[in-house]
Amino acid sequence: MGLEEQLKAFCKSIGLDCCGIAPSPTGTGCAVVCLFPYYQPIETQRNLSRYAVMPDYHMVVRSYLLRISAFLQEQTANDFSSQVYCDNSPYQDRGLAYAAGLGIIGQNTCLIHPVYGSYVFIGYIVCESLDLAPDKTLSGSCLGCKKCRAACYGGALQEECIQVDRCASYITQKKGILTKTEQSILMKNPLIWGCDACQEVCPHNQSIPITPILEFRQSLLPFLAQEDLLPLSGREFRRRYQQRAFSWRGKDVLLRNLTLKEQNGI
Ligand code: SF4
Numbered sequence: 047m048g049l050e051e052q053l054k055a056f057c058k059s060i061g062l063d064c065c066g067i068a069p070s071p072t073g074t075g076c077a078v079v080c081l082f083p084y085y086q087p088i089e090t091q092r093n094l095s096r097y098a099v100m101p102d103y104h105m106v107v108r109s110y111l112l113r114i115s116a117f118l119q120e121q122t123a124n125d126f127s128s129q130v131y132c133d134n135s136p137y138q139d140r141g142l143a144y145a146a147g148l149g150i151i152g153q154n155t156c157l158i159h160p161v162y163g164s165y166v167f168i169g170y171i172v173c174e175s176l177d178l179a180p181d182k183t184l185s186g187s188c189l190g191c192k193k194c195r196a197a198c199y200g201g202a203l204q205e206e207c208i209q210v211d212r213c214a215s216y217i218t219q220k221k222g223i224l225t226k227t228e229q230s231i232l233m234k235n236p237l238i239w240g241c242d243a244c245q246e247v248c249p250h251n252q253s254i255p256i257t258p259i260l261e262f263r264q265s266l267l268p269f270l271a272q273e274d275l276l277p278l279s280g281r282e283f284r285r286r287y288q289q290r291a292f293s294w295r296g297k298d299v300l301l302r303n304l305t306l307k308e309q310n311g312i
């Protein structure tokens with residue numbers, strides 16, 4: 047069995063069944079790319095994006111990537127340098143996941159995996175001077191139904207790109223006073239952190255399996271109310287929510303979004 051197959055078998059043994067190899071974005075070595083599916087049905091009231099309901103994925107993804115990196119180092123007698131990334135690199139993760147044969151890019155600009163749809167986090171390891179054979183990219187495209195565009199609150203989805211300043215997800219995370227246009231986009235979005243609309247309507251996301259990753263099925267927090275945040279100092283907020291993907295922004299942005307919605311009776 048070649049190292050490529052051993053690597054994928056190892057990933058499977060730790061619960062990751064979406065692992066691929068892409069050419070390295072640095073031009074040297076390769077990139078090992080993994081998907082971390084996170085979909086799960088949530089029956090209770092929710093005002094946080096699906097990705098933010100579970101414990102912070104950055105920590106979870108990083109811990110898996112470090113295990114994979116250690117496995118590769120062991121197999122190669124520490125013969126290369128590696129760097130793990132999850133939302134913290136200059137390289138475009140969706141492009142790498144596509145190049146690693148893990149999915150296609152939809153008109154909603156998300157990577158779409160054939161089984162898990164677009165509810166996947168992407169993590170990868172750039173392995174300088176480790177030359178593993180890259181996987182083949184998947185052929186085809188998304189269904190092209192344009193439901194994502196019709197559902198988009200800000201009209202942010204353009205031909206093959208997203209106009210970020212009209213994206214409700216970006217606006218929920220933006221600091222400071224919002225413009226009237228930003229406020230009106232925010233009002234259409236039922237969430238106070240993130241936006242799921244262009245993924246919820248996508249046919250590729252219907253009937254997908256629940257996340258196989260145990261860490262994403264525990265300690266769920268789907269809803270935040272003003273009463274949860276108002277009594278907290280900044281420090282208390284960070285301490286209480288330090289394991290949540292929204293905590294880096296601080297409580298003021300969340301409170302602003304909640305207040306705007308309350309003022310508008312939403
Ligand atoms: S996340 Fe929401 S606002 Fe942003 S592109 Fe998708 S549907 Fe539009």
Ligand code: SF4
Pocket residue numbers: 152153154155188189190191192193194195244247248249250
């Ligand atoms: S909603 Fe339709 S057009 Fe948009 S990404 Fe999904 S399949 Fe493609």
